[in-house]
Amino acid sequence: MTPDRDALEQRYRNWLRWYPRWFRRDHAEEVLAVLLDGAPPEQHRPGPAECLDLARGGLVMRLRPRIPRSDRPTRAALWFMYASAAVGLVVLTTLLVTLDEVRTTILARDPGFSRAEWRGLVAATFRPMAVALALSVLVWSSLAWVRGRGHRWASLAVAGIFVENTGSLLHGLAHGSATYTPKVLLAGGVLWSLEAVAVVLLTVGESRRRSGGRRRRPAAAPTGGSPAHRPP
């Protein structure tokens, strides 16, 4: 192989770093062969369109759920989980933006409400709520991504977190969240509903997979080649 060809191969290898490790392990040599087969002899560096295509392909491979299209409940559940994270972000922003409005409402009801009392309320209620929301955004988006990678334990984690969230929501409503603006309460309700739908869909997907697996198992025949889906 010529030095130019070696340099081209090395550059292609560098661009393949956009792909996840499991893909590189299984397919890097194969993709490299295709790239080199398609490169004219005089080419010694990848073209801009090739680089963009490899970067885009790598990102798609990292972010796209690896759930079959036939598993519609689970794919829909992922959408609801991401939507829940997005709404959580909106709720968090609303909480921070409407803090002054909340204080004004309290002052209108109780003109003697002092600055120190407000600080105490922020520290005891609003700050923990903001932290909880930020964590919720992080956790729901992460679990959606993890479940999308094919890790089924994430479904159990989602169900557990949903139960915990429901308890926290009920506890919050029963202990002073009445000072909240209706908009934030509405957003909280939407958030909870999205999470509830996600949990139901994940459960449906899981139960279909189990019943389908039981039905298919006796008829399963040995097949050649690699499995259709290798979990990363």
Added chain:
Amino acid sequence: MQEATFLILTALASGSQHGYGIMADVAQISGGRVRLRAGTLYSALDRLRVDGLVRVAGEEVVDGRLRRYYRLTPEGSEQLAAEAERLEANATAAFRRLGLGSGLAGGSTP
């Protein structure tokens, strides 16, 4: 079904092919209009494998380079046939409304 997916499945319909072969075949089937790049091809192949429409048929080493061959699964063949029927029905309806009978190949080109 996206056009690239349809063309990849069509390229695999007559037998197993390796990545570069699929790219060349897709260009030929589409009359040079669709030219897949490696990133797009392997992204599509990965999705088709996850969906159970394509599977690895084997691999070999040629000139020190790995070649992996892909082929349609029975489900992939079914989906390709269903999509081809849908496209044919749409095309027939379009030709009929354009007054071109069963298509340009029928000799009724204006």
